[in-house]
Amino acid sequence: MCGIVAYSGVRAASPILLQGLRKLEYRGYDSAGIAIHDGAKIQIFKQEGKVSNLVDTLGDYKTDPTHLNAHAGIAHTRWATHGPPTTKNAHPHPAGEGGRIALVHNGIIENYRGLKARLEADGRVFLSDTDSEVLAQLVDSYYDGNLFEALSSALKEVEGTFGVACMCEDEPGKLLVARRGSPIVIGLGDGETIVASDASAIIKHTRQAIYLDDNDVAVIEGDQVDIRTLDAVPVQRDLASIDWSADAAEKGGFEHYMLKEIYEQPEAIRNAIRGRVNLDRGTAVLSGLGLSPRELVQFQRLLIVGCGTSLNAGLVGEYAVEDFAAMLGEVEQAAEFRYRNPIVGSKDLVVAISQSGETADTLAAVREAIDKGSMVAGLVNVVGSTIAREAGRGIYLHAGPEISVASTKAFTCQVSVLLLVALKLARGRRMSREEGLRISQEVLRVPELVQQVIDTNDAIAKVAEAFTDYEHMFYIGRGYMFPVALEGALKIKEISYIHAEAYNAAELKHGPIALLDENMPVVALMNKGPGQEKTVGNVEECRARKAPVLGVITEGDEEARAACDFTIEIPACPHYTATIVATVALQLFSYHVARLRGCSIDQPRNLAKSVTVE
Ligand code: F6R
Numbered sequence: 001m002c003g004i005v006a007y008s009g010v011r012a013a014s015p016i017l018l019q020g021l022r023k024l025e026y027r028g029y030d031s032a033g034i035a036i037h038d039g040a041k042i043q044i045f046k047q048e049g050k051v052s053n054l055v056d057t058l059g060d061y062k063t064d065p066t067h068l069n070a071h072a073g074i075a076h077t078r079w080a081t082h083g084p085p086t087t088k089n090a091h092p093h094p095a096g097e098g099g100r101i102a103l104v105h106n107g108i109i110e111n112y113r114g115l116k117a118r119l120e121a122d123g124r125v126f127l128s129d130t131d132s133e134v135l136a137q138l139v140d141s142y143y144d145g146n147l148f149e150a151l152s153s154a155l156k157e158v159e160g161t162f163g164v165a166c167m168c169e170d171e172p173g174k175l176l177v178a179r180r181g182s183p184i185v186i187g188l189g190d191g192e193t194i195v196a197s198d199a200s201a202i203i204k205h206t207r208q209a210i211y212l213d214d215n216d217v218a219v220i221e222g223d224q225v226d227i228r229t230l231d232a233v234p235v236q237r238d239l240a241s242i243d244w245s246a247d248a249a250e251k252g253g254f255e256h257y258m259l260k261e262i263y264e265q266p267e268a269i270r271n272a273i274r275g276r277v278n279l280d281r282g283t284a285v286l287s288g289l290g291l292s293p294r295e296l297v298q299f300q301r302l303l304i305v306g307c308g309t310s311l312n313a314g315l316v317g318e319y320a321v322e323d324f325a326a327m328l329g330e331v332e333q334a335a336e337f338r339y340r341n342p343i344v345g346s347k348d349l350v351v352a353i354s355q356s357g358e359t360a361d362t363l364a365a366v367r368e369a370i371d372k373g374s375m376v377a378g379l380v381n382v383v384g385s386t387i388a389r390e391a392g393r394g395i396y397l398h399a400g401p402e403i404s405v406a407s408t409k410a411f412t413c414q415v416s417v418l419l420l421v422a423l424k425l426a427r428g429r430r431m432s433r434e435e436g437l438r439i440s441q442e443v444l445r446v447p448e449l450v451q452q453v454i455d456t457n458d459a460i461a462k463v464a465e466a467f468t469d470y471e472h473m474f475y476i477g478r479g480y481m482f483p484v485a486l487e488g489a490l491k492i493k494e495i496s497y498i499h500a501e502a503y504n505a506a507e508l509k510h511g512p513i514a515l516l517d518e519n520m521p522v523v524a525l526m527n528k529g530p531g532q533e534k535t536v537g538n539v540e541e542c543r544a545r546k547a548p549v550l551g552v553i554t555e556g557d558e559e560a561r562a563a564c565d566f567t568i569e570i571p572a573c574p575h576y577t578a579t580i581v582a583t584v585a586l587q588l589f590s591y592h593v594a595r596l597r598g599c600s601i602d603q604p605r606n607l608a609k610s611v612t613v614e
Pocket of ligand 1: 307308309310311353354355356357358359362405406407408490494609610611
């Protein structure tokens with residue numbers, strides 16, 4: 001939620017800040033703003049809506065001396081939590097006499113009401129409805145010539161989460177950044193430092209980075225970075241090297257990031273499973289888990305936590321661990337897990353799934369599981385993210401940057417890796433080498449099968465044309481294909497705004513079938529595998545009620561085709577890998593429906609890429 005960029009160095013700050021904001025816009029796009037220090041004073045520019053609106057209000061910042069002379073600045077793109085998405089609520093927030101302090105914030109100040117009441121009682125006037133302005137005013141209330149002291153005093157009083165950047169008129173060229181629960185990465189350049197909420201905003205400038213830990217405060221001036229605790233004790237943080245290419249974070253000729261990311265899946269999955277399959281021994285190699293077969297066999301349950309698309313991937317993991325390893329598998333929505341005093345302990349291997357590695361509920365679930373004595377592993381895409389670091393062990397997805405708000409390649413990489421986790425657990429139990437080898441080979445085939453689906457993109461686009469005018473849809477599937485139905489329904493609703501519900505195909509008759517008529521199309525996962533004939537039977541029932549049916553079927557399955565009004569074909573494969581292959585088909589279907597409906601595909605309304613609030 002919300003993106004922060006900050007710059008101090010030899011170049012003009014504004015173009016770098018704006019370019020960074022564009023990269024971070026997926027984190028929030030309700031409003032945007034920048035504050036620059038021109039050597040004498042701080043100037044703030046902000047605007048409702050996307051970053052392009054902000055650029056329009058700046059005039060020609062590429063030649064305007066105000067901007068050219070400013071070598072330090074902070075910037076923000078907002079996803080509203082407190083107060084509507086208006087210009088007055090946009091960051092940066094000024095505070096103090098003549099606006100001597102400027103501050104941008106990502107996160108939530110939970111005790112902002114009490115702090116605000118106190119500051120108002122001291123005569124302070126607030127210009128916005130945000131919790132973030134309370135932090136800005138609090139910093140100013142402590143300011144007595146030393147911004148570090150003012151910020152750290154303020155942050156000690158704050159309950160909640162923050163990634164924060166601020167500067168002061170009296171300390172030109174100096175930036176202060178800090179974090180608790182919201183990510184901050186500091187990019188170290190030549191004569192300059194670029195700070196951002198994630199690496200995509202800095203890779204154009206540098207590959208050398210430092211990830212702040214919770215309660216770190218960094219004082220930055222040009223290329224000087226001094227990191228301290230809130231009590232001013234100096235701390236060293238490791239230097240990390242960012243290996244994403246700048247191209248990987250660009251659209252590369254595609255109309256939308258989402259389409260690009262769908263097309264990247266064969267390569268992304270190859271990267272996710274590379275070096276992780278041992279064909280000789282018919283097992284998976286997951287050194288990031290740091291657990292030997294002897295240790296793995298001690299676990300009685302695989303407990304998976306996550307949210308949204310990551311939760312749907314987790315469901316496939318549950319099916320696979322029970323199917324392959326005859327071991328108890330369970331998936332839990334991370335927010336439910338954290339708040340219901342879960343029964344979990346040393347016999348559980350807890351796997352937290354997250355693309356961003358920053359989802360607040362998933363992070364809290366990780367902490368709860370650790371506190372309850374469980375072994376926790378992260379299955380995360382973003383290297384150095386909070387969940388990856390706090391879990392302490394885990395498996396990186398290596399999917400590359402996922403920019404489109406709707407998750408695509410992260411899901412297919414998550415499922416690919418979960419299949420390997422299930423395989424590893426199974427081989428330590430009753431699964432034979434031959435069976436392990438067979439599953440390994442099926443997993444290795446996935447990139448090629450996904451490519452085959454992508455090659456049918458034009459046919460899927462054609463099918464999508466028939467579905468653009470509906471306002472509701474059902475998705476149905478059984479067994480392994482049920483999580484695919486959930487993910488398909490999630491994808492269509494978030495990017496096309498068509499209301500969609502997913503059911504186990506058997507569940508229709510227990511109520512939802514009452515809604516079926518010619519205005520309620522049904523997308524059915526009918527590819528060959530266990531339970532397929534039953535799903536075909538359910539499809540007949542849908543058509544008897546005039547519901548138009550789109551079947552995802554196995555190539556050449558004429559019987560299944562005859563039961564449907566429309567079909568999308570996928571190559572033959574076992575249901576456990578079909579979860580990936582069929583999902584790619586549904587991603588493309590959702591993409592084309594949304595495109596034809598003229599939706600904002602990469603940045604759907606009300607959403608943000610990284611959900612760092614509860
Ligand atoms: C849907 C989507 C979200 C995320 C969810 C968890 O397309 O992207 O449902 O999957 O917010 O995010 P991560 O995986 O970053 O924890």
